Amino acid sequence: xxxxxxxxxxxxxxxxxxxxxxxxxxxxxxxxxxxxxxxxxxxxxxxxxxxxxxxxxxxxxxxxxxxxxxxxxxxxxxxxxxxxxxxxxxxxxxxxxxxxxxxxxxxxxxxxxxxxxxxxxxxxxxxxxxxxxxxxxxxxxxxxxxxxxxxxxxxxxxxxxxxxxxxxxxxxxxxxxxxxxxxxxxxxxxxxxxxxxxxxxxxxxxxxxxxxxxxxxxxxxxxxxxxxxxxxxxxxxxxxxxxxxxxxxxxxxxxxxxxxxxxxxxxxxxxxxxxxxxxxxxxxxxxxxxxxxxxxxxxxxxxxxxx
Numbered sequence: 189x190x191x192x193x194x195x196x197x198x199x200x201x202x203x204x205x206x207x208x209x210x211x212x213x214x215x216x217x218x219x220x221x222x223x224x225x226x227x228x229x230x231x232x233x234x235x236x237x238x239x240x241x242x243x244x245x246x247x248x249x250x251x252x253x254x255x256x257x258x259x260x261x262x263x264x265x266x267x268x269x270x271x272x273x274x275x276x277x278x279x280x281x282x283x284x285x286x287x288x289x290x291x292x293x294x295x296x297x298x299x300x301x302x303x304x305x306x307x308x309x310x311x312x313x314x315x316x317x318x319x320x321x322x323x324x325x326x327x328x329x330x331x332x333x334x335x336x337x338x339x340x341x342x343x344x345x346x347x348x349x350x351x352x353x354x355x356x357x358x359x360x361x362x363x364x365x366x367x368x369x370x371x372x373x374x375x376x377x378x379x380x381x382x383x384x385x386x387x388x389x390x391x392x393x394x395x396x397x398x399x400x401x402x403x404x405x406x407x408x409x410x411x412x413x414x415x416x417x418x419x420x421x422x423x424x425x426x427x428x429x430x431x432x433x434x435x436x437x438x439x440x441x442x443x444x445x446x447x448x449x450x451x452x453x454x455x456x457x458x459x460x461x462x463x464x465x466x467x468x469x470x471x472x473x474x475x476x477x478x479x480x481x482x483x484x485x486x487x488x489x490x491x492x493x494x495x
Contacts, residue, residue, distance in 0.1 A: 193266055193362045194259050194382040197389070198309065199292075200343055200403050201245040201255035202450055203495075207231065209447040210246050217423060218405060218452065219334035220244060223315060226290050234315065235339040235405065236331035241291035241315040243340035244403070252448040253495040254400035256297060256305040257343050257389070259361075259382065260312065264294075267310045271296045273360045286311070300356055302347025303397025335416040335454055337405035342387055344401040346394035346494050353391055354378050363389070366461050367436055371472035379437060386437040386458035399494040402443065402451035409456050410440045416454045420444050429490055435481040436470060443490065450495050 204210035211231060214220045220233040223242050232242035247255060261267050274281050279298040284307070286293045293311030300306060318328035347353065357363040357380050366386055369377030379387040392401065407413055410431075417431050420442070428451060430442030441455040470478040477484040 191383055192262055193270070194261055194308070196260055196383055197243075197257065197340065197342060198240070198260040198312065199243045199245060199258040199289075200340060201230075201247060201257075202400075202403060202446075203249035203251060203253050203255060203448070204246050204446065204450070205248070205250075205252060205448040207246060207248040210248075213425070213446045214244065214246065215333070217334045217419060217425060218454070219332065219336045220405075221331060224290055230289075232290065235337050236327070237317060237338040238340070239314060239316055240312045242312075245289065251495075252400075252446075252450050253398075254304070254343065254345070254403070254450075256307050257345075258295065258307045258309060259388075261308050261310050264310045267294070267296055267308055270308055270361065274298045274356075277356060277360050279356070291315075300347075301349035301352025302345065302391060304345050304347060304353070305398075335405075335407065335419055336412065337407060337454060339406050341385075341404045341406040341455070342389055343403050344390040344392065346392050346399035346401050347397050348393070348395055349397075350375060350378060350391055350393040354380070357389065364461070364463055364465075365467045366465070367468040367470065369436070369470045369472070369475065369478060376472065377436075377470075381461050384461050386439070386461055394494070396494075400450065401494050402453050404453040404455060407454050407456045413440050413442055413454060413456055417442050428493075429480065429487045432483070433481045435474075435478040436468075448495075449493075451493065 224232040231246045233244040282297045284295040291313035295307045295309045297307040318331040363380040363382050366381050367379040376393045380389045426445040428443035437458045439455040440457050476486050
């Protein structure tokens, strides 16, 4: 599969109530690496296996949640083309100059029918990893800390006009639907991919606009997920659910909360998606197993707590 247009998720900006407490959580517990700070007080983080300068931005604010999620595109020409298509779709589009986020080129920010803010960019400075590119080791001890998250992987968002945002991402940005959750003919959840992963973005129908369910970070194995559970227990991090497995996307997972109440996921495993695949369909009467395959039962907190 040739990747063109939108390449992958690039970053997420998360609001936190107490920045020092958030840094203890995201750096010492999850294992993200602090890569920079800026004059606005924002802190930039990356996973140990990510090559770009950052993938997570933390901003201290009065309320938790997500400011925006960013996706990398393949060229400045694509950035310009998609900015025009977003305007034609009816999005409010803002061009943010290079350098407003340190180490990041010009960004095109746009709103969505569910009320979330997203952005596209074509350039971000290269920082690299401790392993380097020449004869690299598979990992390096100086960069492994806490849960040892490898990268920021995806977000799950809640909002009202699910179908409108799905249309935006599929018809304008070229995403594919990998899985749908249906209540009869009503779509209540959608999992979208811009590459070969099971999903890069998931959206659930919800009466309120612009709600943030979780940011997800990838681990290598199921044993790594179990080790993350040990860290959650040792440091008394508020647990949501897990370790368990999803039916949707097949991910092996655990959910927990940062000190501000934002939900995080660490997971391993999914499947390879190809663009000729038909979407997997889940029905509302099987929702327990779709979300939590092991016990086949829903966790009400998982369905209702958002920031």
